[in-house]
Amino acid sequence: MSLEKFDAIVVGAGVGGLSAAYVMAKAGLNVLVIERGVKPGSKNVVGGRLYTHSIKKLFPNFPDGAIVERPVTKELFGLIWKDATVTFEFTDKSLVNERHSYTVLRAKFDAWFASEVEKAGALIITSQRVDDLVIEDGFVKGIIASGDKVLSDMVIIAEGCSSILTERAGLRKPYAPNDFLLGIKQVVELPKNVIEERFGLDGDNDGAAHLYFGDFTQEIAGGGVLYTNKDTVSVLITIKLNSAIDRISVRQDIDSHEILNKFISTPQISKLLKGGKAVEYSAKLIPEPSKEHRPNLYGNGVMVVGDAAGLIINSVFNLRGMDLAIASGIAAGETAIKAKEVGKFDAETLSLYKGKMQDVLKEIDMFSRAWSFMENPRLYKEYPEVIVEILRDLTTVGLYPKAKLLSTILRHTKKISTSNLIRDLLIALRSI
Ligand SMILES: Cc1cc2nc3c(=O)[nH]c(=O)nc-3n(C[C@H](O)[C@H](O)[C@H](O)COP(=O)(O)OP(=O)(O)OC[C@H]3O[C@@H](n4cnc5c(N)ncnc54)[C@H](O)[C@@H]3O)c2cc1C
Numbered sequence: 001m002s003l004e005k006f007d008a009i010v011v012g013a014g015v016g017g018l019s020a021a022y023v024m025a026k027a028g029l030n031v032l033v034i035e036r037g038v039k040p041g042s043k044n045v046v047g048g049r050l051y052t053h054s055i056k057k058l059f060p061n062f063p064d065g066a067i068v069e070r071p072v073t074k075e076l077f078g079l080i081w082k083d084a085t086v087t088f089e090f091t092d093k094s095l096v097n098e099r100h101s102y103t104v105l106r107a108k109f110d111a112w113f114a115s116e117v118e119k120a121g122a123l124i125i126t127s128q129r130v131d132d133l134v135i136e137d138g139f140v141k142g143i144i145a146s147g148d149k150v151l152s153d154m155v156i157i158a159e160g161c162s163s164i165l166t167e168r169a170g171l172r173k174p175y176a177p178n179d180f181l182l183g184i185k186q187v188v189e190l191p192k193n194v195i196e197e198r199f200g201l202d203g204d205n206d207g208a209a210h211l212y213f214g215d216f217t218q219e220i221a222g223g224g225v226l227y228t229n230k231d232t233v234s235v236l237i238t239i240k241l242n243s244a245i246d247r248i249s250v251r252q253d254i255d256s257h258e259i260l261n262k263f264i265s266t267p268q269i270s271k272l273l274k275g276g277k278a279v280e281y282s283a284k285l286i287p288e289p290s291k292e293h294r295p296n297l298y299g300n301g302v303m304v305v306g307d308a309a310g311l312i313i314n315s316v317f318n319l320r321g322m323d324l325a326i327a328s329g330i331a332a333g334e335t336a337i338k339a340k341e342v343g344k345f346d347a348e349t350l351s352l353y354k355g356k357m358q359d360v361l362k363e364i365d366m367f368s369r370a371w372s373f374m375e376n377p378r379l380y381k382e383y384p385e386v387i388v389e390i391l392r393d394l395t396t397v398g399l400y401p402k403a404k405l406l407s408t409i410l411r412h413t414k415k416i417s418t419s420n421l422i423r424d425l426l427i428a429l430r431s432i
Contacts, residue, residue, distance in 0.1 A: 005142075005150075005151040005152060005153075006030050006031060006032045006150070006151070006152040006153075007024070007029040007030045007031060007152065007153050007154070007336070007340055008020075008021075008024055008029055008030075008031050008032075008152055008153065008154045008155070008156060008336050009031075009032045009033075009034065009142065009143050009150060009152040009154075009155050009156070010031065010032070010033040010034070010122075010155075010156045010158055011034055011130045011143060011155065011156070011157050011158060011159050011165060012033075012034075012035060012036075012157070012158035012159045012160060012306075012308070013033050013034075013035035013037075013040035013041075013110065013114055013117075013124060013126070013158075014040075014044060014110065014158060014160055014306060014307075014325065015109075015110065015113065015306065015322050015325045015326050015329070016158040016305040016306025016307070016308070016325030016326065016328055016329040017033060017035075017156065017158030017305065017306070017329065018033070018040065018110065018113045018114060018117050018329065019054075019055075019058060019305075019325070019326045019327075019328075019329025019330050019333065020156045020158060020303075020305055020329035020330070020332045020333040020336070021033045021117045021120075021122040021124075021156075021329075021333070022058055022113075022116060022117045022120050022122070022329075022333070023058070023329070023330055023333025023334060023336075023337070024122070024333045024336050024337060025117060025120035025121040025122035026120045026121075027333075027337045028121075029336065029337065029340060031121070031122040031123070032122070032123050032125065032150065032152070033114075033117065033122055033123070033124040033125070034124075034125050034128050034129075034130050034143065034145060035124065035125070035126045035127075035128070036126075036127070036128065036129035036130075037126060037127070038126055038127050039111060039114070039126050040110040040111055040113070040114035040124065040126070041106045041107040041108070041109065041110025041111050041114070042107060043160075044106035044107065044110060047069065047103060047104050047105035047106050047109070047187070047227065047229060047234045048103070048104065048106070048227065048234065048236070048319075048321075048322060049072060049101050049102070049103050049104075049209055049227050049319075050068070050101060050102050050103075050104045050109075050322050050323065051100060051101045051318070051320060051322075051323040052099065052100060052101060052102060052323075053100075053323060053327075054323045054324075054326040054327040054330065055323070055326050057330055058326070058330065059116075063102055065112075066109070066112055066113075067104075067105075067108040067109055067111070067112040068102040068103070068104050068109065069102065069103040069104055069105060069207065069227075069228075069229035069230050070102065070103050070201075070204065070205070070206065070207025070228055070229060070230065071099040071101070071102050071205060071206070071207055072095065072099075072100070072101045072102065072103065072207050072208065072209045072227075073091060073095045073096045073099075073201075073205075073206050073207055073208075074089060074090070074091045074095070074199070074200065074201070074206070074207070074208040074209070075089070075090045075091070075095070075208075075209055075211075076088070076089045076090075076208060076209070076210040076211070077089075077090075077210075077211050077212075078210060078211065078212040078213075078214075078268065079212070079213055079214050079384050079387060079388070080212055080213070080214030080215065080216055080266050080268060080384065081214055081215055081384035081385055081387075081388040082215065082388075083266075083267050084388040084391075084392070085266070085267070085268040086384075086387055086388060086391060087268075101209075102207075103207055103209075103227040103228060103229050103234065104322075105187070105229060105232070105234075128145050128146065129145060129146075130143045130144070130145045130159075130165065131144050131145060131146075132144040132165075132168060133155060133165055133168050133169055133302070134149050134151065135168075135169070138300055139300040139301045139345075139346075140154075140155050140169055140299065140300060140301035140302040141301060142155065143155060153301065153339070153340065153345050154301055154302065154303065154336050154339065154345050154350075155301060155302050155303075156302075156303050156304075156305060156329075156332050156333075156336070157169065157171075157302065157303070157304045157305070157308050158304075158305045158306050158308060158325075158329065159307075159308045160306065160307045160308060161180075161284065161285045161286060161287045161307045161308070162285065163295075163304070163307070163308035165308075166295050166304050166308050166309070169299055169302050169304075170299065171295045171296040171297075171298075171299055171302070171304055172289075172293070172294075172295035172296070172304075172310075173293060175287065175289060175293055176242075176290075176293065177241045177242040177245055178240070178241070178242040178290065179287060179288060179289040179290060179293050179310075180240075180241040180242075180285045180286065180287060180288065181222070181238050181239065181240055181241060181285070181286040181288050181312075181314065182238070182239050182240075182241050182244060182283065182284075182285060182286070183236060183237070183238050183283065183284050183285070183286050184236070184237045184238075184239075184257065184259070184260045184282075184283045185234060185235065185236045185237075185260075185280075185281070185282050185283070185284075186234075186235045186260060186264070186278050186280065186281050187229075187232045187233070187234055187235070187278070187279050187280035187281075188232060188233045188235060188273050188276035188277065188278055188279070189231060189232050189276060189277045189278075189279045190231065190232065190233060190273070190275065190276040190277075191231065192230060192231045194275070195228055195229075195230075195231065195232075195233060198271075198272050199228050199272070201228065204230065207227075207228045207229075208226070208227075208228045209225065209226070209227055209228075210225065210226040210227075211223060211224075211225055211317065212224045212225070212226075212263070212268075212269075213379065213380070213384070214266075214380065214384050215380055215381065215384060216259065216262045216263045216266055217237070217239060217259055217263075217380055218247065218259065218262070218380070219247060219377045219380045219381060220239045220240070220243050220244045220247045220259065220380075221239060221240040221243035221371060221374045221375040221376075221379075221380075222237060222238050222239030222240060222243070222244075222259075222374070223237070223238065223316075223374075224236065224237050224260075224263040224269070225237075225238075225319070226269070226272065232279065233272070233273060233276065235260070235263070235264060235269075235273070237259050237260045237263055238286065238314070238319060239259065240371055240374065240375065241285070243375055257283070286307070286312055286319075286321065287307055287310045287312060288310070288312045288314060288371075289310040290368070291365065291368060293310070294309075294310045295308070295309050295310055297309055297328075297353055297354045297357060298335075298347055298350040298351060298353050298354060299347050299350075300345070300346050300347045300350075301345045301346075301350075302350075303332040303335065303336070303350055303353050305325060305328040305329045305331075305332050306321070306324070306325030306328055306329065307321060307325060309328060311324040311325060311328055311360065311364065312324065312364070313363060313364055313367050314367065314370055314371075315367040315370055315432060316370050316373065316374060316432045317432075324360055324364075327357075327360055328357060328360065331353050331356035331357050332353050334356065335350055335352045335353040335356065338352060339352075367431075367432070369430065369431035370431050370432050371431075372427055372431050373424075373427050373428050373431040373432050376424060376427070378416065378420065378424060379424075382415055382416050383416070385415075386412045386413055386415060386416065389412045390408055390409055390412050393408050393412070394408060
């Protein structure tokens with residue numbers, strides 16, 4: 001690879017890198033994006049749910065022209081205990097009219113996004129892995145790929161979760177197992193009309209997101225999600241890595257792959273996916289570093305965006321990474337434009353990027369304790385059991401006189417001590 005010097009090199013054509021490249025190329029900077037996959041999105045085969053607030057800053061008429069699946073217009077929360085399911089569904093005019101989020105399949109979505117970045121004037125090279133950074137006198141001056149050096153004023157690291165270059169640039173310490181979630185995902189193909197009928201959707205412009213907790217994670221902290229696409233359903237499990245390691249070391253009979261199968265085979269989920277064909281499967285780490293392990297966002301000649309910077313929010317009700325990767329890509333791109341204007345690429349100049357990220361960082365801190373709630377084993381055993389039993393007693397009629405609501409609740413909650421109930425409630429209020 002032999003190329004001229006660039007204003008900026010972006011490593012990785014995920015949503016974070018593409019956002020930075022788009023902003024810089026639009027402003028006339030000479031931008032090179034290097035992606036190790038055969039095409040953008042090819043390493044991100046499965047999909048997810050994209051909250052649109054940040055992408056709308058790049059494309060105000062989003063999703064016009066973009067390749068998305070369905071807007072999320074129905075939210076369902078569910079609790080699964082053995083064969084029983086408790087659900088409640090939320091739909092609202094704002095979900096239907098404002099369309100805060102869309103389901104996307106990344107292979108298609110990233111390919112569309114990359115074509116917009118190319119139209120804006122950036123050069124994207126695929127099937128090329130960046131192996132190292134060129135570092136001279138404490139300044140990042142470019143990248144090394146296949147033994148060739150390519151120089152630039154700035155490098156934007158957008159490598160995703162397992163970013164080696166962030167460590168190489170001296171911007172992060174090694175992570176510990178509790179800094180990761182494990183995401184296991186399957187895409188299940190079903191005819192469009194079957195998806196719409198089973199999920200209660202009214203055509204293409206209607207979509208559902210289902211979030212479940214319960215005994216299927218076998219007391220490993222985490223939950224399961226279904227997102228409806230046009231003619232597929234994304235099925236996702238996220239579990240906290242250290243909780244999985246702890247649990248699996250005690251119970252040899254469970255493995256993380258089995259959790260996805262257990263989720264899919266619960267009566268509630270198997271009914272929704274019946275007759276479907278699994279067309280994609282992937283398992284990937286998601287970084288959720290503690291505050292102490294969170295990478296620095298910038299250094300001399302370098303900025304880090306998206307998952308490589310550990311920008312994830314898991315607030316129990318939402319898993320957000322793509323929107324934050326896009327927000328950070330925009331902020332890094334805007335910073336690069338300013339740096340180019342003043343002709344200075346040192347850490348002090350690039351610190352503007354962190355300033356632009358203050359609101360995002362505050363939100364990440366706000367939800368950083370969500371796992372202290374999620375790691376409570378009672379959440380996967382005693383609580384679902386008690387809720388299911390209360391509902392069972394309230395809704396069935398037998399030979400014996402029924403108790404009133406309060407005595408039914410008190411009879412079943414006796415299984416959990418009052419001190420644990422109060423402690424769990426306080427942790428929930430503080431952390432989510
Ligand atoms: C199973 C799963 C489900 C998820 N669901 C959701 C969801 O529903 N909603 C949500 O908002 N977020 C979700 N996330 C998180 C979301 O995928 C990430 O936060 C987001 O993709 C981060 O974007 P990024 O651009 O930083 O990294 P990525 O999208 O991971 O992109 C990084 C890119 O860099 C490339 N790359 C890596 N190293 C190199 C190298 N050395 N040289 C060249 N190229 C390189 C990779 O091939 C990749 O294309 C999920 C994650 C997983 C694993």
